[in-house]
Amino acid sequence: MPVAIAIRNLSKLYPGAFELRTLLGRAPRKRSVQALHDVSFDVNEGEIFGLIGPNGAGKTTLTKIIATLVQPTTGSVTVKGFDSVAQSAELRKLIGLAAAEERSFYWRLTVEQNLMFFARLYSIPARKAQAAIGELLALLDLEESARKRFGELSTGNKQRMAIARALLNKPPILLLDEPTRSLDPLAAARMRSFIGSLATGDPPVTILLTSHNLNEIEELCERIAIISHGRIRELDTPDRIRALHKARERVRLVLEGISIEHAVNVVAAALADAEVSQEGSRTVVSFWREVGDERLDHGLRAILANGTRVVACETQRASLLEVLEAYEREEAINRNGRP
Amino acid sequence: MKSIVALLGRMRAFVIRDFQLAISYRLAFFLRVLTILIVVTIAYYVSRIFLGKAELFTNWHDPLAAWITGLAVLNYFMTNFSSLANAIRSEQLQGTLESVLMTPISVPGLIVASSTLDFIEATLYSSLYLVFGAVFFGVTYQGSYLLAFLILILTTMVFASLGILSASFAMVFKKGDPIAVLLGTGTAVFSGVFFPPQLLPSAMRAVSRILPATYGLAAIRGVLIENNGLNEARGPIITLLSFLVVLLPVSLWVFSRAVRRAKREGSLIQY
Numbered sequence: 001m002p003v004a005i006a007i008r009n010l011s012k013l014y015p016g017a018f019e020l021r022t023l024l025g026r027a028p029r030k031r032s033v034q035a036l037h038d039v040s041f042d043v044n045e046g047e048i049f050g051l052i053g054p055n056g057a058g059k060t061t062l063t064k065i066i067a068t069l070v071q072p073t074t075g076s077v078t079v080k081g082f083d084s085v086a087q088s089a090e091l092r093k094l095i096g097l098a099a100a101e102e103r104s105f106y107w108r109l110t111v112e113q114n115l116m117f118f119a120r121l122y123s124i125p126a127r128k129a130q131a132a133i134g135e136l137l138a139l140l141d142l143e144e145s146a147r148k149r150f151g152e153l154s155t156g157n158k159q160r161m162a163i164a165r166a167l168l169n170k171p172p173i174l175l176l177d178e179p180t181r182s183l184d185p186l187a188a189a190r191m192r193s194f195i196g197s198l199a200t201g202d203p204p205v206t207i208l209l210t211s212h213n214l215n216e217i218e219e220l221c222e223r224i225a226i227i228s229h230g231r232i233r234e235l236d237t238p239d240r241i242r243a244l245h246k247a248r249e250r251v252r253l254v255l256e257g258i259s260i261e262h263a264v265n266v267v268a269a270a271l272a273d274a275e276v277s278q279e280g281s282r283t284v285v286s287f288w289r290e291v292g293d294e295r296l297d298h299g300l301r302a303i304l305a306n307g308t309r310v311v312a313c314e315t316q317r318a319s320l321l322e323v324l325e326a327y328e329r330e331e332a333i334n335r336n337g338r339p
Numbered sequence: 340m341k342s343i344v345a346l347l348g349r350m351r352a353f354v355i356r357d358f359q360l361a362i363s364y365r366l367a368f369f370l371r372v373l374t375i376l377i378v379v380t381i382a383y384y385v386s387r388i389f390l391g392k393a394e395l396f397t398n399w400h401d402p403l404a405a406w407i408t409g410l411a412v413l414n415y416f417m418t419n420f421s422s423l424a425n426a427i428r429s430e431q432l433q434g435t436l437e438s439v440l441m442t443p444i445s446v447p448g449l450i451v452a453s454s455t456l457d458f459i460e461a462t463l464y465s466s467l468y469l470v471f472g473a474v475f476f477g478v479t480y481q482g483s484y485l486l487a488f489l490i491l492i493l494t495t496m497v498f499a500s501l502g503i504l505s506a507s508f509a510m511v512f513k514k515g516d517p518i519a520v521l522l523g524t525g526t527a528v529f530s531g532v533f534f535p536p537q538l539l540p541s542a543m544r545a546v547s548r549i550l551p552a553t554y555g556l557a558a559i560r561g562v563l564i565e566n567n568g569l570n571e572a573r574g575p576i577i578t579l580l581s582f583l584v585v586l587l588p589v590s591l592w593v594f595s596r597a598v599r600r601a602k603r604e605g606s607l608i609q610y
Contacts, residue, residue, distance in 0.1 A: 014605055061605070067441060070605040089443050097441050103434025106356065108363040113356075120352030121442035123345055165438065 004173055004206040005043040005066060010075035012036040012061050012230075035061040036230045039075070045172075046204030048195070050221030050238075052214060052320065054328060058230040059210045063175050066208065067097045079173060093122075096166030100178040102158045105165075107151035111142060114150055115165060122169040129168075136164040139194065141187075155182040160191075167198075173206045174198065180216060188216075196220055214320040224320070228327045241323055251296055253285045254312040255303060262306075270302040271295060282311060349444055349452040357456035375464060379471040382406045396535040398560040404478045408560050409532035411468035415461045415491065416498045416552055417523060422457035423502030424519055426450040428509045446598045450506055482562040486569060490562065493579045494555030500586035501551075507590070507597035511606070526552040554578045 016032040036058045043049040051059050064070040066077050068088035077084040082091040105114050112133060119129035137143045140160040145153055150161065159182050166174055179195060180188035198205040211217050217224055218238045225235040234241050255263060260276055263283045267274045274287040285303070289295040296313075303310060361368065386403035399405045427450065430436035439449060472478035505518040529536060529543060530552035536544055547553045558575035561567035569576075600606075 012605075015603075064605070069437060069440060069602075071599075071602045073603075089445065092441060092443050095441070097438075099437070101434060101437070104438040106360060106433070106435065109356070109359055113359050117352055117356045118438070118442060120355070121349055121439065121444055123348050123443070 001044040001047075003042045004045045004047070004080060005208065006076075006078045007042070007062075007066075008040050008076050008078075010036055010039040010062070010065065010077060011073050012058075012065065012070070013073045034230055036065075036072075039227075039230070039232050041225055041232060041235055043206060043208055045206050046199055047223065048199045048207045048209060048221045050217040050224035051208060051210045051227060052212075052217055052224060052324060053227035054324065057227045059227055060177070061230075062227070063097070063099075063177060063208070063210060067095055067175055068092055093169065094171055095173045095175060096169070096171040097175045098162040098166035098177065098179060100159065100162070100181050102155070105150045105158070105161060108149060110147050110149055111137070111153070111161060112146045114161070115168060118165050119168050124169060132168060132170070133164075136167055140164050141190075156184065156187055159183065163191075171205070172203065174208070176207060176209045176211075178211050178213075179209070180211075180213060192216060192220055214324070218320060226324060226327060228324075228331055233327045234323070238320060242320065248288050249291050250286060250288055250316040251299075252312075252314040252316070253299065253303065253310055254279070254314075255283045255285065256281070256309045256311050258283055258303075258306065258308040263303075263308075266302055266306050266308070267299060270298040274299070345443075346448055346452065349448060350455045353452040354456045354459070357453075361456070371464060372467060375467045376471055376475075378410065379407055379468060379476065382410070383472075383476045396537060398557065398564050399535055401478070401564070403472065403476060404480075404564050405560060406533065407468045407472040407478065408563055409556060411465040412491065412494075412556050412559055413526060413530075413532045413552070414468070415465040416494060416526065416555070418457055418461035418464075419454070419495055420498040420502040420505070420522065421519065422454040422461075423450055423499055424505035424509060426453045427506055429453075447594070450503070480563040481566040482564075483568070484563075486572065487559050487562040490555060490558045490572060490576065490579070493576065493583065494551060494559075497551040497555070497579055497582045497586060500583065500590040503590040503594050504586075507594045510597045510601050522550075525550055529553070531556055551579060551582045554582075 012035045014033045014035055039058075039062065051062065053059050061070060065072050065084060066079065068084050068091055071085055079091045079094055082094065084091055106117070109117070115133045115136070116129060119133065124132065134143075137146055140163060142157060142160055142164065145157055150158070153161065159179070163176070163179060166176075176195065180191050183191055195207060195209070199207055207220075209217065209221060221238065223236060224238055224241065226233045226241065258266070260278050260283050263276045263285060267276065267285055271285070271287045274285050277284050277286070285299070287295065287299065300310065300313075383403050386401070386406065389402045427436065427446070430439055430449070430453065440446070444452065469478075469480065473480065501518060501522055505522075508518060525546065526532070529539065529547040530550045531547065532552075536547040536553060539547060554575035558567075558572045558579075561571055561575075565571075
C-alpha cells in the first residue's frame with residue numbers, strides 16, 4: 001500500500017530559552033525538553049491511524065511537525081514525498097489540521113466569513129469556495145449557524161467548524177486532534193461515522209487521529225501507535241496490542257440460587273480476593289485472574305459443587321487504557337525504580 | 340509571477356477579513372475621524388499663537404501646515420511600522436496564527452498580507468489631516484504631490500525595514516520590543532513633527548540626524564509647503580536611500596534567522 005506519511009528517526013528537543021542567570025552560573029529556569037526520541041513509522045494511504053498517549057507524551061509535537069508548524073531537531077517527515085522542512089508550502093496543501101483549539105477562529109466573524117477567509121488563503125476561487133462551504137456546513141450540521149458569529153456557537157459546533165476548515169481544500173491527509181471531545185454522545189457517534197466515511201470515500205482520506213477517547217481510537221483506527229515520553233512504545237492493530245498485554249482479565253460470574261452471605265463463604269477458599277455483590281435477585285462474583293490460570297476453574301467447581309446455577313460468565317478484555325497504563329508504570333519503574 | 344498573484348490574493352483575503360472585523364466595531368471609525376478633526380482644530384488655534392514668529396525655520400512659516408503635515412506623516416510611518424511589527428504577535432495573541440500558518444501562506448507573506456488594511460487605513464487617516472487642514476482652516480499645499488508621495492513611499496520602506504526588524508524581535512522574544520519604543524518616542528520627539536529640530540540642543544540634534552523620519556518629513560514638507568522640486572529634495576532622498584540599502588537586507592536576513600529559530604524552538608505558535 002502506498003505510504004502517505006513517512007516518519008524517519010524523528011527527534012525533537014525544545015531548547016531552553018537563553019537566560020541571563022546562566023551567565024552567573026545559576027541553573028536555568030526553563031530547561032530543554034526532549035519531546036520526541038527517534039520516532040519512525042509510516043501511515044498508509046486511506047488508513048485511519050491512531051496516536052494515543054498521556055498528556056505530554058509528544059502527540060502534539062509530532063502532529064505539529066507533520067503539519068510543518070514545528071521543525072524537527074533530527075530525522076524527517078515526508079508527506080506524499082514532500083519534506084516537512086524543505087517543501088513545507090507544498091506539503092501544507094496536502095494536509096488539513098483540525099485541532100481542538102476554539103481560539104483558532106475569529107470570534108466576531110460569522111461561520112461563513114471565517115471559512116471564506118481560510119478558503120481565500122488556500123486560493124480557492126470564490127464560487128468553488130462557496131460551494132465547498134455550503135457542502136461542508138450541510139455535512140457537519142452547521143447550515144443553520146452559517147450566519148452566526150463564531151463566538152455564538154456551542155462548543156460542539158466550534159469543534160465541527162475546525163473539521164470543516166480542515167476539509168476546505170479537500171486535502172488527501174487529515175490530522176485530527178480529539179475530534180469528538182466536546183460533542184454529545186449522539187453527535188460524537190455521527191462524527192465518528194463521518195470520519196470513517198472519509199477514509200473509505202473516493203478518493204480516500206488518510207487520517208492521523210490523536211485522542212484520549214480510547215474507545216473511539218479502537219472503533220476507528222486500523223493501526224495505532226502508543227507514544228509515551230516521546231517514544232513509540234507499540235505500533236500495531238488495536239487487537240494485537242491488547243493481546244500483547246492481556247496478562248490479566250476480569251471475570252464476572254452471575255449466580256442464581258445462592259445468597260450473598262453464602263456466596264462469600266463458598267468462594268472464599270477458591271478465590272481469595274473475589275468481590276461479591278447483589279444485583280436484584282442474583283449474586284455477582286467478580287475477580288481478576290492471569291489469563292489461562294486455574295482460578296476460574298477452581299471458582300466454578302466450588303460454586304457448582306454447592307448446587308448453585310451459573311447464569312452468566314463474562315470476561316473483560318484488557319482495554320487500551322490498561323495497556324497505556326502498563327506502559328506508564330513500566331516507564332515510571334525505569335525512571336524512578338518504582339511505579 | 341504565480342507567487343505574486345497568490346500573494347495579492349492573500350492580501351485581498353486579509354483586507355476583507357480585517358474590514359469585516361473593523362465594521363463589527365462601527366463606532367471606532369467615526370471616533371477616529373472625529374479625533375483627527377479635533378486634533379487639527381486644536382493645532383489651528385495653537386498655531387495662531389506662533390503665526391509669523393517661526394520665520395527663521397524652513398517649512399515652519401505656517402506652523403499649522405507644518406504640524407498637520409508632520410502629524411499625517413508620523414501617523415503614516417508609525418502605523419505602518421507597528422502593523423508589520425505586530426502582525427505575528429496579534430495573530431499569536433488571538434490564537435489564530437497556527438490555523439493561518441497551516442494554509443500555504445509563508446511567514447513573510449502573512450506579515451505583508453495582514454498589514455495591508457492598516458496601510459490603506461493609514462493612508463486614509465493621514466490624508467484626512469491634510470484634507471481637514473485645507474477644507475476647514477485654509478491650509479494650502481503646493482509642489483508636486485507625486486514627488487511628495489514618492490518620498491513618502493521611500494520613507495515608508497525604511498520604516499518597513501525597521502518594522503521587519505521589530506517583528507523579528509517580537510517573534511523570538513514575544514514582547515518588550517525596544518525598537519518600537521525607541522523609534523516611536525524618538526520619531527515623535529526628535530524628527531521635527533512638533534517643532535523644528537534646530538531648536539534642540541546640539542547633542543539631541545545628533546539623535547534627530549540618525550532618524551529616517553527627520554529626512555522624510557523635511558523633504559515632504561519641503562515639497563508640499565515650500566514648493567521644492569527634485570533638486571532640493573535630492574539630499575534627503577539620497578539619505579533615505581542609504582538607510583534603505585543598509586536596513587532592508589539586514590532586516591530580511593535577521594527576519595529569516597528569527598523565523599528559522601522560532602520554528603526550531605517551536606515558539607512561533609506560542610505567545
